[in-house]
Amino acid sequence: MNLQSLNTPAALIDVARMNRNIARMQQRLNALGVAFRPHVKTSKCQPVVQAQITAGARGITVSTLKEAEQFFAAGIRDIVYAVGIAPSKLPQALALRRAGCNLKLVTDSVASVDAIVAFGREHGEIFEVWIEIDVDGHRSGIEPESDSLLPVASALVEGGMRLGGVIAHAGSSYDYDTHEALVRISEQERAGAVRAAERLREAGLPCEVVSIGSTPTALAAEHLEGVTEVRAGVYVFFDLVMHNVGVNETSEIALSVLTTVIGHQPEKGWAIVDAGWMAMSRDRGTQRQKRDFGYGLVCSENGEVLGGYLMTGANQEHGIVSRSGTADLDIERSFPIGTRLRILPNHACATGAQYPDYVALAPDGELETWPRFHGW
Amino acid sequence: MNLQSLNTPAALIDVARMNRNIARMQQRLNALGVAFRPHVKTSKCQPVVQAQITAGARGITVSTLKEAEQFFAAGIRDIVYAVGIAPSKLPQALALRRAGCNLKLVTDSVASVDAIVAFGREHGEIFEVWIEIDVDGHRSGIEPESDSLLPVASALVEGGMRLGGVIAHAGSSYDYDTHEALVRISEQERAGAVRAAERLREAGLPCEVVSIGSTPTALAAEHLEGVTEVRAGVYVFFDLVMHNVGVNETSEIALSVLTTVIGHQPEKGWAIVDAGWMAMSRDRGTQRQKRDFGYGLVCSENGEVLGGYLMTGANQEHGIVSRSGTADLDIERSFPIGTRLRILPNHACATGAQYPDYVALAPDGELETWPRFHGW
Numbered sequence A, B: 001m002n003l004q005s006l007n008t009p010a011a012l013i014d015v016a017r018m019n020r021n022i023a024r025m026q027q028r029l030n031a032l033g034v035a036f037r038p039h040v041k042t043s044k045c046q047p048v049v050q051a052q053i054t055a056g057a058r059g060i061t062v063s064t065l066k067e068a069e070q071f072f073a074a075g076i077r078d079i080v081y082a083v084g085i086a087p088s089k090l091p092q093a094l095a096l097r098r099a100g101c102n103l104k105l106v107t108d109s110v111a112s113v114d115a116i117v118a119f120g121r122e123h124g125e126i127f128e129v130w131i132e133i134d135v136d137g138h139r140s141g142i143e144p145e146s147d148s149l150l151p152v153a154s155a156l157v158e159g160g161m162r163l164g165g166v167i168a169h170a171g172s173s174y175d176y177d178t179h180e181a182l183v184r185i186s187e188q189e190r191a192g193a194v195r196a197a198e199r200l201r202e203a204g205l206p207c208e209v210v211s212i213g214s215t216p217t218a219l220a221a222e223h224l225e226g227v228t229e230v231r232a233g234v235y236v237f238f239d240l241v242m243h244n245v246g247v248n249e250t251s252e253i254a255l256s257v258l259t260t261v262i263g264h265q266p267e268k269g270w271a272i273v274d275a276g277w278m279a280m281s282r283d284r285g286t287q288r289q290k291r292d293f294g295y296g297l298v299c300s301e302n303g304e305v306l307g308g309y310l311m312t313g314a315n316q317e318h319g320i321v322s323r324s325g326t327a328d329l330d331i332e333r334s335f336p337i338g339t340r341l342r343i344l345p346n347h348a349c350a351t352g353a354q355y356p357d358y359v360a361l362a363p364d365g366e367l368e369t370w371p372r373f374h375g376w
Helices: A015-032 A046-054 A065-073 A087-098 A110-123 A149-158 A171-175 A179-202 A215-220 A240-245 A348-352 B015-032 B046-054 B065-073 B087-098 B110-123 B149-158 B171-175 B179-202 B215-220 B240-245 B348-352
Strands: A010-014 A060-062 A078-081 A102-107 A128-133 A162-168 A209-212 A255-265 A270-273 A297-300 A305-314 A319-323 A340-344 A357-361 A367-371 B010-014 B060-062 B078-081 B102-107 B128-133 B162-168 B209-212 B255-265 B270-273 B297-300 B305-314 B319-323 B340-344 B357-361 B367-371
Touching (some): A046 A065, A046 A367, A060 A065, A065 A078, A087 A102, A087 A110, A102 A110, A128 A149, A128 A179, A149 A162, A162 A179, A171 A215, A171 A240, A179 A209, A305 A340, B010 B015, B046 B060, B046 B065, B102 B110, B128 B149, B149 B162, B162 B179, B179 B209, B179 B215
Parallel strands (some): A060 A078, A128 A162, A162 A209, B010 B357, B078 B102, B102 B128, B128 B162
Antiparallel strands (some): A270 A319, A297 A305, A297 A340, B297 B340, B305 B319, B357 B367
């Protein structure tokens, strides 16, 4: 297997870049004195997660119970399922715990706690549950100063479950693009989670874990006093959204889509490629950022950015590549039929999900197939 | 297996609706006197395609050679691969033809024809090739009056390949939303393809097939004189984009995502559900249409539209459901934790692709798992 003979489109992992990204995050969190629990929803791929563990990660974060099952089967025991548990998923969570998985659940309401307690008592299981804290209003969780915090915590403890800690995610960090703003939202994430933990402890309730994180805040935080662990996912590959946020160079993006030129519309300056939105995903996350990269930034087959060519349009299996600014009216000669290009994606989590497997490109040029799973 | 015990998120096919959609399109094209060749990229699912064939479809259209391989293995021989062939995919196409698949390729340039001819001669294979005609400037193809048309056709014939016909797709039909505009673009699609065919025949070249189609134009065409076959894909499920285009009611949408309420932000009027963009896809195709449905239109568990609730936001595995217009401050009672909802998707092709299988809900309430494949 070599790059020239690969069927396209293909999802390539530049392993050298990936390893540098993993090392950068791990070193940073080591220096800040906290444990690191990567979010594996980005890759859903065993060799990627193994590299994160080998570099020093302690446990993983998952977004589905299928991820928990797959990675537990691969030998990882310490797993937090960072999405509020649906009552109907409790049997699946129970099965994982009974099999020896140290699975932690997340809640943010008394109604959800009631369901966990009822099910746990019925089955004689003491679930470990973390309370989700809302530090930026972007999604779920209980605000640090909310009157709801202590009733949720008390209901858990009185119901006989194990209150393990608090968990927060400043998802709104993706909306910023200056270092100052990222430092501010990072401090807001830290302070909110720590304040919630303090309120629990002041009320005599346990709160061992204070878990926060997102790729931008993990990289911007100046200190993490009171925090015990950080979570981050997309840093392992990075992408164009993160580049616009300001946390990586395009040369650090470890995931790209290999594609082949199949035609042209020379008068328009278009090359047509065999990667459309099915290959890139429909993610247009850079649309409202400081630079809109369309469906992706075009690189040569060996991964060098080709100044100013974007995938400006996409149908299911067709992509339109064109130069931003002035049309390249010589595009038939710039990219003849058969030319291989690599496209850097807007959002690595979404692009990876379009593929049954990655092709890992090792520093020595060797290629390996790395399977990933999908579905729930 | 019953609806109440299904793991969520799940991709549900309402089989009664699907069958009505299939019958509607087939009857319409029978009445117009043309053959119908459905595009299977929408479902990538054998039982769905079998229902289309049983209803009268003749052959299929595919967007990837993997689709061709999968459906050929399931017994379908007459297949057109409707994406310009990359030279590197010719060995895969050859293998299909050698196995007995009547696979047709598509081209729109002399450069591509040269590659087909060289490979065909090298391997002693007469590929059947259709010439892609550009009827609306939206993507690939040769304009009907273009000087490039005859040289491409001649290169094919002189190279010893079989020129099977012309193929056009008015993809821009998705941009309209009145019947008059759809009739107009439909006629433009028909007239352009027929004109190209006439030019070939006038030059003494063969052009047996005149293939056109998209879901909106197939449903709007008033006559199809000179056309031999129509292609359409998304009609099998329909979706919110097509609803905005004006070709289906929401009650005809056969694909939905079953999800569970996992939390609330009551002050904001939000219910949080366990279907995020991974379950819906990142497709925001209704964003620029006459009604923006966010990430989807919310229905009850049994499929009735709940006036005015949309999935207004989505993270990877979290969806935010809220009422459009005034917030539902009683949303905790409207949709308690554990409530099951169905979400109608913007774009059925993109949403289906997020799942390893569909759950088919038969008219009698029976559920069946229908696998779909992904990747290339």
